[in-house]
Amino acid sequence: MNHQPLDTTTNTFFPHVSVVMPIYNGEEGLPDLISCLLAQTYPKQQVEYLLVDNNSSDRTRTFLETAAENCPITIRPLSEKQIQSSYAARNTGIRAAKSEIIAFTDADCRPQHQWLEALVQPFVKQDVTIVAGEIAALPGKTLLEQYADRQDTLSQKHTLAHKFCPYGQTANLAIRRIAFEKVGLFRPYLTTGGDADMCWRILRENIGRLEFSPTAIVQHRHRATLKELENQWRRYGRSNRYLHELHGIELMRETTAKEYGYLLLRWLLKEIPKNSLQAIARKASLVDLLSTPIGLFTRLARYSGQKDAQLPEKAKIIDWL
Numbered sequence: 001m002n003h004q005p006l007d008t009t010t011n012t013f014f015p016h017v018s019v020v021m022p023i024y025n026g027e028e029g030l031p032d033l034i035s036c037l038l039a040q041t042y043p044k045q046q047v048e049y050l051l052v053d054n055n056s057s058d059r060t061r062t063f064l065e066t067a068a069e070n071c072p073i074t075i076r077p078l079s080e081k082q083i084q085s086s087y088a089a090r091n092t093g094i095r096a097a098k099s100e101i102i103a104f105t106d107a108d109c110r111p112q113h114q115w116l117e118a119l120v121q122p123f124v125k126q127d128v129t130i131v132a133g134e135i136a137a138l139p140g141k142t143l144l145e146q147y148a149d150r151q152d153t154l155s156q157k158h159t160l161a162h163k164f165c166p167y168g169q170t171a172n173l174a175i176r177r178i179a180f181e182k183v184g185l186f187r188p189y190l191t192t193g194g195d196a197d198m199c200w201r202i203l204r205e206n207i208g209r210l211e212f213s214p215t216a217i218v219q220h221r222h223r224a225t226l227k228e229l230e231n232q233w234r235r236y237g238r239s240n241r242y243l244h245e246l247h248g249i250e251l252m253r254e255t256t257a258k259e260y261g262y263l264l265l266r267w268l269l270k271e272i273p274k275n276s277l278q279a280i281a282r283k284a285s286l287v288d289l290l291s292t293p294i295g296l297f298t299r300l301a302r303y304s305g306q307k308d309a310q311l312p313e314k315a316k317i318i319d320w321l
Helices: 027-038 060-070 088-096 115-124 143-152 156-160 175-184 194-204 228-246 256-282 286-308
Strands: 017-023 049-052 073-077 101-104 109-111 126-138 173-174 210-220
Touching: 017 027, 017 088, 017 115, 027 109, 049 088, 060 073, 073 088, 073 101, 088 101, 101 115, 101 175, 109 115, 109 126, 115 126, 115 173, 115 210, 126 156, 126 194, 143 228, 143 286, 156 210, 173 175, 173 194, 175 194, 194 228, 228 256, 228 286, 256 286
Parallel strands: 017 049, 017 101, 049 073, 126 210
Antiparallel strands: 101 173, 109 210, 126 173
């Protein structure tokens, strides 16, 4: 079940691929997304893009239909109106997909030009069933965006190193169709953690290996405000709780008030003086000065999300082809 990095070589392997993207109220960002899809180096006749509107209230559906009519790439607009969940929308795309390899990204991601080509290449090896690409940050100007970039918050290196079992995030992932036929689709009522759940179900059945393709890059914007950052880390905490219920993974330990106090005192007495001097010498930035309190903020948000979460009974349901 160990993942292996890809040794990139000249690519002559271009099977037909279906790319599935769930979209909710994505009208504003869709022009940039379509531009990224148009710029892909993968042969246009060998890929279909299944863009699944998940009951949007804006003009997402109209934009998708217009793009499908006017773009030189194959765009298939789909709808998932029964269940408000990105995983349900992905299932709708999987069912409609015509290819044996199904790739996933999100509407707020920006795939680089060689993304799909690099993501698909490892499937030339028949024992590879899952491929994860890298998730990099779009340029950000705010302090919190710079902090997250410094921490590589979105990078797949964190999920691939998960101590229970490696997995790839659906923002940049590809899976053979045969895996869905054997273990089922995503849990449609799950709201977070579905990518880990899917990868673990596949890997624990020994259907094939997971491989990492570091040159298959999509970019994503980091959270820019404290509220957005809190929501992100609370969601990570809920994912912990759900995966604990579904797979028995270890829960995050609560940080005690004494531990928080020690870390803050260490920050005040040791880190601030050191980083202030480095900042004067232009060897440190505001991110360095505030790294510890921001990290404690995200830790508290994650634990709060885990503590408050309760796995809905419906979230245990697995859809099937």
